[in-house]
Amino acid sequence: MVDSEVLDEQAVEAADASHSAKVGDHQPGSTGISNQKLAMWAFLGSECLLFGGLISGYLLYRNNNQDGPAAAEIFDIPFTSVSSFVLLMSSLTMVLALSAITRGDHPRTRLWILTTALLGAVFIGGQVYEFTSFYREGLGYTTSPFSSAFFTLTGFHGVHVSMGIVMLMSLYFSSVRGKLKTENAETVEIVGLYWHFVDVVWIFIFTVVYLMAKGI
Amino acid sequence: MSSETLSDTVEAGMHDADHHDADHHHHPSDRKYVGIAIGLAIITAVEVLTFYVDFGPLFIPSLLLMMFVKFYYVCGWFMHLKLDSPMFTKFFVAGLVLAAGVYVVMLSASQLWDNI
Numbered sequence: 001m002v003d004s005e006v007l008d009e010q011a012v013e014a015a016d017a018s019h020s021a022k023v024g025d026h027q028p029g030s031t032g033i034s035n036q037k038l039a040m041w042a043f044l045g046s047e048c049l050l051f052g053g054l055i056s057g058y059l060l061y062r063n064n065n066q067d068g069p070a071a072a073e074i075f076d077i078p079f080t081s082v083s084s085f086v087l088l089m090s091s092l093t094m095v096l097a098l099s100a101i102t103r104g105d106h107p108r109t110r111l112w113i114l115t116t117a118l119l120g121a122v123f124i125g126g127q128v129y130e131f132t133s134f135y136r137e138g139l140g141y142t143t144s145p146f147s148s149a150f151f152t153l154t155g156f157h158g159v160h161v162s163m164g165i166v167m168l169m170s171l172y173f174s175s176v177r178g179k180l181k182t183e184n185a186e187t188v189e190i191v192g193l194y195w196h197f198v199d200v201v202w203i204f205i206f207t208v209v210y211l212m213a214k215g216i
Numbered sequence: 217m218s219s220e221t222l223s224d225t226v227e228a229g230m231h232d233a234d235h236h237d238a239d240h241h242h243h244p245s246d247r248k249y250v251g252i253a254i255g256l257a258i259i260t261a262v263e264v265l266t267f268y269v270d271f272g273p274l275f276i277p278s279l280l281l282m283m284f285v286k287f288y289y290v291c292g293w294f295m296h297l298k299l300d301s302p303m304f305t306k307f308f309v310a311g312l313v314l315a316a317g318v319y320v321v322m323l324s325a326s327q328l329w330d331n332i
Contacts, residue, residue: 045312
């Protein structure tokens with residue numbers, strides 16, 4: 001009886017060990033799915049409330065430009081379109097990084113992670129240039145309720161992209177040091193979820209803030 | 217516990233591991249990801265076109281439609297919501313619906329729609 005129980009425990013431990021070896025650090029919880037991934041999705045759900053508030057605030061104040069320039073006068077749509085395209089393509093390179101690590105192709109994983117971070121940096125550079133040119137044209141943070149709402153919304157998004165770049169560079173250096181193994185593919189996936197979310201938010205901002213400035 | 221039950225336990229553990237591992241292998245091919253990205257780029261180009269070409273009363277509806285198509289493809293394929301556990305979708309959609317509900321009420325209270 002006692003031997004049988006010991007055997008049972010050993011069998012369970014063997015099954016657990018096999019499982020851990022295959023899935024790496026992120027083991028499924030009692031729900032059968034990864035707790036870390038679930039936490040990231042819950043976090044992204046809460047981020048919808050943050051950006052929902054900022055977009056709503058912008059919609060409320062978009063026409064309240066007082067003596068400052070109006071949105072339609074100041075936006076440079078061709079320039080912002082290129083920035084949007086760059087961020088959209090960074091989502092592709094991010095998903096290619098995940099695909100590479102699941103295949104165990106570490107050099108390509110590093111290449112795609114670095115490309116994603118560089119595209120993100122190009123987007124941020126574009127935003128800094130845009131903010132600077134707006135300021136020179138007379139649109140400061142406190143010029144009008146419109147400018148405050150605009151800079152707060154796009155600035156918060158920029159901070160999120162910057163945080164994503166920090167996470168990507170952290171993944172890159174982990175991979176260079178050999179700490180990012182194939183079993184850790186889920187870590188890349190979780191950072192990827194954050195990155196794609198930032199892209200999704202920009203899809204909304206580009207449409208509602210920039211393109212609709214002509215119509216509403 | 218009999219030896220049969222013992223081997224069942226081991227197999228169950230192995231099956232779980234295989235299932236989780238298989239999660240990563242069921243992702244679409246790189247070719248499919250590139251195809252989706254090209255589609256998204258084309259939609260973005262059409263979106264930009266609406267700024268220069270007069271779409272009349274279809275201007276805002278067409279922009280919203282294209283925005284939602286892009287949202288669907290990024291969340292469904294790049295974020296793997298179409299392939300992963302429905303639990304993830306529920307968590308994300310809960311936040312999205314809550315945000316949409318709260319802010320539609322807030323904007324309605326602020327009479328935003330009257331000014332559009």
